[in-house]
Amino acid sequence: xxxxxxxxxxxxxxxxxxxxxxxxxxxxxxxxxxxxxxxxxxxxxxxxxxxxxxxxxxxxxxxxxxxxxxxxxxxxxxxxxxxxxxxxxxxxxxxxxxxxxxxxxxxxxxxxxxxxxxxxxxxxxxxxxxxxxxxxxxxxxxxxxxxxxxxxxxxxxxxxxxxxxxxxxxxxxxxxxxxxxxxxxxxxxxxxxxxxxxxxxxxxxxxxxxxxxxxxxxxxxxxxxxxxxxxxxxxxxxxxxxxxxxxxxxxxxxxxxxxxxxxxxxxxxxxxxxxxxxxxxxxxxxxxxxxxxxxxxxxxxxxxxxxxxxxxxxxxxxxxxxxxxxxxxxxxxxxxxxxxxxxxxxxxxxxxxxxxxxxxxxxxxxxxxxxxxxxxxxxxxxxxxxxxxxxxxxx
Numbered sequence: 174x175x176x177x178x179x180x181x182x183x184x185x186x187x188x189x190x191x192x193x194x195x196x197x198x199x200x201x202x203x204x205x206x207x208x209x210x211x212x213x214x215x216x217x218x219x220x221x222x223x224x225x226x227x228x229x230x231x232x233x234x235x236x237x238x239x240x241x242x243x244x245x246x247x248x249x250x251x252x253x254x255x256x257x258x259x260x261x262x263x264x265x266x267x268x269x270x271x272x273x274x275x276x277x278x279x280x281x282x283x284x285x286x287x288x289x290x291x292x293x294x295x296x297x298x299x300x301x302x303x304x305x306x307x308x309x310x311x312x313x314x315x316x317x318x319x320x321x322x323x324x325x326x327x328x329x330x331x332x333x334x335x336x337x338x339x340x341x342x343x344x345x346x347x348x349x350x351x352x353x354x355x356x357x358x359x360x361x362x363x364x365x366x367x368x369x370x371x372x373x374x375x376x377x378x379x380x381x382x383x384x385x386x387x388x389x390x391x392x393x394x395x396x397x398x399x400x401x402x403x404x405x406x407x408x409x410x411x412x413x414x415x416x417x418x419x420x421x422x423x424x425x426x427x428x429x430x431x432x433x434x435x436x437x438x439x440x441x442x443x444x445x446x447x448x449x450x451x452x453x454x455x456x457x458x459x460x461x462x463x464x465x466x467x468x469x470x471x472x473x474x475x476x477x478x479x480x481x482x483x484x485x486x487x488x489x490x491x492x493x494x495x496x497x498x499x500x501x502x503x504x505x506x507x508x509x510x511x512x513x514x515x516x517x518x519x520x521x522x523x524x525x526x527x528x529x530x531x532x533x534x535x536x537x538x539x540x541x542x543x544x545x546x547x548x549x550x551x552x553x554x555x556x557x558x559x560x561x562x563x564x565x566x567x568x
Contacts, residue, residue: 174245174438175233177507180563186504187516187560193497195288195522197490201276202284203530204483206389210472211276212461213480217487218494219454225495226447233503234440242435249441256429257422261442264418265449268498271411272450273457274404277467280391281401282334283533285524289330289548290402292517294409295416296323299517300559302417303510306426310564311509319558323517326551330520333544338398340537391467412517419446419502420510439506443499508563515559518552 177183197218204214234246244252271291278287300320304311386392421427422442430436437445462472497516505513524545527533534545 174239174243174440175236176243177503180508183504183508183513183563184560186500186507187513190497190500190504190513190516191519191556192522193493193500194516195519196526197493197497198275198279198284198288198519198523199526199530200486200490200493202279202527204486205276205280205391206531207483208388208390209480209483210390210465210469212458212465212469212472213477214483214487214490215273215276215454215458216477217484218491219451219458221488221491222495223447223451223491225492226443226499229496229499230440230444234438234444243438244435246438246440246444249435249438252434254430254434254437254441257425257437257442258445260418261422261437261445262449264415264422265446265451266453267411267418268415268446269450269453269457271408271415272494273454274408274411277391278401278404278408280389281396282398282405283337284527284531285520285533286330286334286337287401287405287408288520288523289333290327290405291409291412292520293323293327293330294406295412296320296514296517296555296559297327298410298413299416300511300514302413303420303505303514306417306420306424307509307511307564308426311511311562312564313562315558316511316562319515319555319562322551322555322558326520326548326555329544329548329551333541333548334398334402336541336544337534337537340541344536390469396467415446416501416505416510416514419443420505422446423502423506439499439502443502447495447498512559512563515556518556518559521549521552521556524549 177186201211201214201218205211230246239245239248275287275291278291282290297320300316300323304313304316419442422445423437423439425436459474461469462474462477465471501513501516502510504516524533528535534541
């Protein structure tokens, strides 16, 4: 079994995890904006997310030497370690619920704002819990200023959302030619009947917002953004619990295992964690096929199986998330799970993709740009500070 032991190795795992975890939400957002049903996308994503955990378990979890204190993955499957297994599975359940909620929140409040709110809540709550669970191996005088930076980023992100929403409203009100409702109906008719070929709208314009609404699968015009913010809050609470649950699974701080039973390795815990995440996601998304939320069209298992448009991208998103979570846990086991929460600065990555591919914040006000720069600066500082607080877990 391969074990990350050095501080440098742990930080490398965290940085790679940050890249992966900041990229997969952008891929799912792209598919939703192209009109693919989120239920179809999430089912595809779930399959490769589990497959990533299986690959990690049979590679890192099996390579190298083994002993009674550090058994390999397959050996641990037959051991009496069910209390720790249950903690790992609880972590998978709350992560699955949080991910499911965010796939709808992205449509209501945008990719970058969703990631800012959920990640900041995760760090403020989850990092504090992990610090005490890890017996304070991280340097508190460095760790908690980093948590404060995340909290400041959350406040700036909330102000950014309000400012951007105001900008979008002003753009729609200034739309020339006709009223918004009439423009939207005409655009729908043009796209449906081909009466004219509309010119592609420029990102950041009112026409771009209308065109996006006509293409995407989740229609958000006329709906309150409070719905999206509530889903962000729910997701953030779920995300703040999965890492402490995983911490308990691998380190048994509550002494639930029998004497002589070794702690779960990161790879075994991650396998059980991903299995429970998979089961919950499958059950809920198959239910949403037949009983969809937010007035989405009904679907079926047959329709899902026949929907190959964008499937490769959804599979890629699942792999990125799976490997990203695995790397976060590998780094956390070595340097402390509180420090590993630095990967929650994923809005640094997702905002980059949001601006580059989705036109977020294009043609916005100066106030919005100032808030955007301030938010991203806080995340950059937070990443550096949390990683600097890394400790070393004693065997």
